[in-house]
Amino acid sequence: MDTCFSRSTKTNLVKKTAVVSEEMTSQIRLRLLPCAKCLFDEPVQVKVAGLRSRQVVTMRARSTDEKGVVFSSSATYKANGNGEVDLERDPSLSGSYIGVEPMGLLWSMSADTLHKLFQKNRSLNPHVVKFSVHELEGEGRMLAEATNERFLIGDGVSRVPVKEGSFHGVLFTPPGEGPFPAVLDLCTFMSEKRACLLANKGFVVLAVSVYNDKLNNVKEMHLDYFKEAVDFLQQQPKVGNKGLGIISRSKAGDVALSLAAFVPGVEAVVWINGCSANAITPLYYKKSKILSPLLIDLSKAIPTDSGAIIGKYCTNNPLAEENQATLVPIEKAKGHFLFVASEDDLNWDSKAFMDQMVERLKRHGKENFESVCYPRAGHLLEPPYGPHCRSSLHGIVGKPVMWGGEPRSHAAAEVHLWKNIQEFLRSHLSCEATKTKAKL
The missing domain is CATH 2.60.40.2240 (Acyl-CoA thioester hydrolase/BAAT N-terminal domain)
Structure with a gap:
């Protein structure tokens, strides 16, 4: 840019230039x-x-x-x-x-x-x-x-909204010919974040939510809906030929367990801070009720000064005799489990539920599982580097709840878990090319 100055200002030019130069060097x-x-x-x-x-x-x-x-x-x-x-x-x-x-x-x-x-x-x-x-x-x-x-979505990853049969979701596919391992991302409420981040790592991922309707309208749940999603995912041209994985948290966790127990082809399940039993609503499969609901008693909620409640002890005991019909028979599963529990989960007693499932599998002579505990982490374990949430409105309870977790420890747990999840899924999901070759 051209600079104009009068004769009277010319004498100050050297001083001003020196000042500007000094400021630039210490920028x-x-x-x-x-x-x-x-x-x-x-x-x-x-x-x-x-x-x-x-x-x-x-x-x-x-x-x-x-x-x-x-x-x-x-x-x-x-x-x-x-x-x-x-x-x-x-x-x-x-x-x-x-x-x-x-x-x-x-x-x-x-x-x-x-x-x-x-x-x-x-x-x-x-x-x-x-x-x-x-x-x-x-x-x-x-x-x-x-x-x-x-x-969230990397270069070359495709995002395709899906409405197939009775289910709808979002499909993320990595670039390249494949074949790739397939993962069903079960979200309690729809979120694309975890699914597309996994797709960036070389997985074909279908995100499907457990709840699509207003919760007051959900009187029962049907496993057939999620089996449709499993079948759709397995038929994708870039998917490898052996089974698929499921990643889940919270209420989606018991749906994932039920898919592993009742639906063939589930090779790996990541269960994060969920329940060992079928929570809240009865579960049907092929027009028959397969699991009764484990109910929640909100009168056991603990109030806090912030106005949010602690719901950790509101879930009824799944091991009580009257609740035996709610327990998911995970010993029937052919695939592997990664159980993840936060010890400071204030939403429900995830560590106790995990211990129950480990004991159940051991009692049936099973060794198809591994478990991870995070002592000072809370309920909302997510992919790393997002803001830690101490409390928020609970989509099912309809009130603010405490999620738990000391922020620094929770953040460290998310970094560790995210790497662990990818390693677990890769180790148990096949990417053989025979399915692709057979179509050529």
């Missing part, structure tokens, strides 16, 4: 490495350079979810002698978390109002996070900022 930079664009379940390294030696600053993160709710976090950091802050190396001194937590600004984000779950269920739009660094003093003037776009 503060906020960098996201290796790239400001990444997948949702990938870590980023947050680094700041150009600060004064030992300068204390506030780091912030801010994002808006699909419902328009703003989530944010902040942490105080002290630069090193070179004026640099590196979240992989340096500890937070105060704020939303304390200590060395490279992804702490992400998992510690929370809403200003109580009982808000971060809603990121649609796969086509990225999770956009604004990182910024601010002066600690005064009004906290912003010194630098950077935008992190965290994509």
